[in-house]
Amino acid sequence: MNKGTKLAMGFATITLLLAGCGKATSSTSSSKSSSAELSGKVTAVGSTALQPLAAKAGANFTSKHSKVNLTVQGGGSGTGLSQVQSGAVSLGDSDIFAEEKKGIDASKLTDHKVAVVGMGPVVNKDSGVKNLKMSQLKQIFTGKITNWKMVGGKDQKIVIINRAQGSGTRATFENAVLKGATAVKSQEQDSNGAVQKIVATTPGAVSYLAFSYYTNKLQAVSVDNVAPTDNNVENNKWKIWSYEHMYTKGTPNATTAAFLKYMTSKDVQNSLVKDMGYISIHDMQVTKDAKGVVTSK
Template sequence: MKDFPLDTVLAIIGIAVPILAFVWEFVLVGRKRLGYRVQMDTPVTGEIESVFPGVLPQLRPEGDGAAPDLQDLSVVLVRIENNGITDVDSSDYASPDTDNVGLHLHFPHRRVIGMAVTELSDDAMGDSLEPGTGIGCREDAQHRVGIIDLPKVPMDRGDHYKILAILQRTAGAGEYPAPVMRAKLKGGRVAETRSRIGTSPRLLALIGFLVAVIAVQFVFGLNDDKNAAGCVSGKLTLVGSTAFEPAIRDAAAEYGKHCAKTQFDFEFDSSDRGLSRVDEESKDNPGLLAISDGPKGVGYPNLIPRTLAMSLFTMIVNPGVGVHDLSTRQIRDIYAGRIDNWQLVGGTDLPVRVVNRALGSGTREAFRQRMLGDDQPLTPVATSCRTIAATNPPSPAFCEVPVTADMLKTVADLPGSIGYSEYSDAAKASGAQTVTIAGHAPARDQVLDHTYPFWSVEYAYSNGELPADSPAAAFLRFLTDGIGKDVLRSHGNTPCGELPNPTTCSPDK
């Protein structure tokens, strides 16, 4: 039953039922249909008199012509109509061929004392309603029912005629029982035509059925969304890159809206430390994933990568340096110690303070690969950023910080400082100022046309293949194929599947 396509079945039912209802109503039973509508049924109070003597007795189609005893009377007007989609011939009435009568109009607890045919939609129908054609009235005294017999009148689609009857009560009191038409059609039916005012019960039932189908589909759609999100119960610990931590945290929060069965723990302290932890601890623990800025280094043969997104990085400076743009060459010279004062690149008279991420940082490795290159000389020996702030040496100084948050705070607080960070974090931070590289800002299009150099690929690493029903596998599916892609995109990252070369998650065309 797990793989049973219930949503598809419901969709088919939702389409088929209205079609079948239409076919049943208008093709099968509704193809030939006579309707009758009681347009007036009202008692007559007081004594009846006619302005023209003899008119009321003449309503009675047979008898000796004597005026009837007109007491406790009622007047009824009934409309008989062809409301099907085809014409009705005399041979369509389901009564013996030898019988001229096709319809029987019954009036319980009343007898007919007078009747007349009125309002013919087609004068030709009058020939079928002449005396001798089967029209007449009678009384079923045993059951106290007055009856008007009507002939087998041929009626084109939309034709109608009316019967006006004067009736006298024979039993009971209060309201009269409703008139009833007794008849059958071959391949059709005779039914009372309800007023068009208001909503048909059948229509309401059909609407209710369709609403129920839509509601069930909606519920299953929610369940499908949950299944798409994974909804695997268990615990998932995420470690690694502090640069990508905000995006992963937000993605996990969104995942939790669809699946509350997964418990998340976050222990981000650097890409290298995350990789080491997964390598050492997760051989028998599929609930541990490392997020890394860039590919793993040597020494992790058991770790399997999965590309997540292309991430943008940016250079940041203390606002006091007075610089808004740097070339790649200038950045290399600054980190090599060849530029020792911001005046040399158009800034203020301040010594340069170079802030680096600690060894093992994925962001630092991305900076080295994309901005410095392999020919860059070794970075001068670093000291403490606090020491630099306290001593304020006149020469350029170098220090290191462990995580992204420390990088952003140090550059914001330390005069003359320069550093680097994941772009979305830097854009939201206060104090540190982003700078363009050779006039180009961090943007997806700038990377795709190879004008912006500072970017990297975010990876998720597991120790060996993940079981399909593990929390880690479910969360990775959410990040790469589900709503998680939108979360990554909202942080300025480009999901790998949206790049020209998604297999390597590279902007190369």
């Protein structure tokens, strides 16, 4: 091998080494960029129907992003919408569209649908009722039917437990069942959790809950012989359901946006959502708009 050939090979080796170093540097830089740590505070307030899912997903999210401080609180959909509109919180959690809430300017908010929740009537287990017609359900909550024996149950006074005004769960139930009629005056509770406990322990009690709050201590009631199941919500055979919305005021910051992306990811939609009694937005066979109009996909 002559001197020229040796020099050429030497230069070729140096060039390859430099190229390799360049790739390693580029790869390292890219890795650092892609793994840049999220940080900051995210506060979600509102729907108690969405609260368990948001809290669990939030805990999982912060376990992966330790510099993020994520807080989830209830208070009802009305509170969530008003708080996010005022800029007091990052996310306003709601069971209803912003357009449905008086005093909310929906044009200033951005809707992020993260799940679907079925809702339905529940009664104390001793009432003797497992199915009601939609018309009977309406008559119960408007005070026209006052004893369970009037609908085939026990001779027992009906005790209505309602959610407070501003509750998205209440709005969803009344839109589907009362259709503009006025609910009879009754005791009101601020959360799904409170309703769950009171109905389970109060003879004759009736209310409504998100599916995610159903337990074997309550009797879930079918309506028009349609069972309250996820499948029946997905095809709209079960009429009492809503989206779970997370509203932001305009475009969210990077940390809030990352959490919203996580909420609609396969990790959450295919496991956590279903495990906790919600329905994935990807499984719905229909869509519903702010006016309640349902359309097949």
